Amino acid sequence: MGKGLEIVAVPAFSDNYLWLVHDHDSGETAVVDPGDPAPVLEEAERRGWTITKILNTHWHPDHTGGNLAIKDASGATIIGPEGENGRVPGLDVALNEGDRVSIGAHQAEVWEVPGHTLGHIAYVFRDEGVAFVGDTMFAMGCGRLFEGTADQMHHSLGRIAGLPDATKLYCAHEYTLSNARFAAHAFPENKEIADRLRHVELERSNARSTVPTTVGDERATNPFLLARDVEQFADLRAKKDNFR
Ligand SMILES: [Zn+2]
Numbered sequence: 001m002g003k004g005l006e007i008v009a010v011p012a013f014s015d016n017y018l019w020l021v022h023d024h025d026s027g028e029t030a031v032v033d034p035g036d037p038a039p040v041l042e043e044a045e046r047r048g049w050t051i052t053k054i055l056n057t058h059w060h061p062d063h064t065g066g067n068l069a070i071k072d073a074s075g076a077t078i079i080g081p082e083g084e085n086g087r088v089p090g091l092d093v094a095l096n097e098g099d100r101v102s103i104g105a106h107q108a109e110v111w112e113v114p115g116h117t118l119g120h121i122a123y124v125f126r127d128e129g130v131a132f133v134g135d136t137m138f139a140m141g142c143g144r145l146f147e148g149t150a151d152q153m154h155h156s157l158g159r160i161a162g163l164p165d166a167t168k169l170y171c172a173h174e175y176t177l178s179n180a181r182f183a184a185h186a187f188p189e190n191k192e193i194a195d196r197l198r199h200v201e202l203e204r205s206n207a208r209s210t211v212p213t214t215v216g217d218e219r220a221t222n223p224f225l226l227a228r229d230v231e232q233f234a235d236l237r238a239k240k241d242n243f244r
Contacts, residue, residue, distance in 0.1 A: 005106055005128055007170065009209060010043050012036040015174045016062055017211055019132060022049050026104030030055055031076075032123070032132045033172050037066030041073055055101065056080030057134025058120040059087035063172060083112070083119025095121060108132075113160065115153025116143030122160065129167045133160055138171045139213035140196065141179030142224045144241065150234035154227070161225050165216030176200050176210040182243045183223040186236055193221045 004025045010018040018040055019032040030053040034040045044051050051074040056064050058081065067078050067089045079101060082094035095101065099110040101123060108123040116135045120143075123132040135143035136153075137160050145153055160169065180197040187193050196217070203210050219225055223240075227233035 005103065005125070005130065007130070008043065008047075009211070010039050012039050013062060017170070017172055017174065017209070018066075019170050020044060020047075020049070020051075021103055022047070023104030023106060028052050028104045030103045031066075031070065032170070033057055033063035033134060034066035034070055035062035035064065037069035037073070040066055040070060044074075050074055051076045053101070053103065054078045055123055055132065056088050056091075057122065057132060057136075057172070058117040059084040060117065060135070063134065064088050081112075081119040081121045083114075083121075084117065111159060113156035115148040115156045116146055118147045120148075120156075124163070129164065130170065131160065131163060131167055132170045134172050136160065136171075137169060137218065137222070138173060138179055139169075139176040139210050139218070140183050140193075140200075140222050141175055141240070142222070142237070145237060150237060151230050153237070154230045154233045157224055161215060161219055163215045165214065165219065167215040168212040169215060169218065170212045174209060174211060176213075177204045178243075182240050183221060185243065186223045186239065187226060190221070190226075193223075196221045
């Protein structure tokens with residue numbers, strides 16, 4: 001949690017996390033990737049928070065399906081990638097690399113991180129040590145290559161991995177157990193991966209969340225960051241697509 005920023009997970013569907021972000025100083029509240037409006041509006045109401053901004057990382061419906069209903073209910077501004085203008089419902093403010101978004105006095109840098117989709121962006125709050133990375137990086141995993149190339153995703157992941165180790169990464173899905181099993185399969189000699197797999201098994205058997213993760217943990221145990229080059233990355237990504 002950053003100075004003054006409170007970040008609350010709102011679980012939705014089978015494995016999505018929608019993130020409510022509240023700045024206690026200004027009273028402003030944003031929601032990141034609201035695929036489903038009802039649980040977001042209920043949680044905001046319960047806390048007495050009014051949503052003023054909707055931040056989308058990419059156009060997929062499980063990230064944007066609540067945009068219009070939340071805007072109707074709260075008057076929030078819908079903010080998302082220029083590269084997916086026309087596919088993000090109700091987009092009011094279109095963002096490109098290097099743009100900034102504020103929640104109260106807290107400023108996020110907009111990064112273009114193509115791979116999962118071509119226009120995918122991340123919101124990087126450097127001063128707070130927090131980044132919302134959507135479906136680009138997951139705990140011990142990364143998003144599928146639906147639109148982009150292995151080269152693009154490899155580069156996008158490398159940028160995120162270049163943030164300071166303590167940076168908290170808020171990804172959009174609880175995929176960690178399946179990711180950890182694949183990581184242990186792909187890197188059977190890696191003791192840090194084996195240790196983290198045991199930890200994730202314990203957490204999930206107690207229905208506890210494993211998100212957010214940190215850049216340091218990912219640099220140590222994310223198989224897609226351990227790939228020595230883009231060829232190995234592409235090979236791992238293809239194997240993960242078929243891993244059970
Ligand atoms: Zn997606």
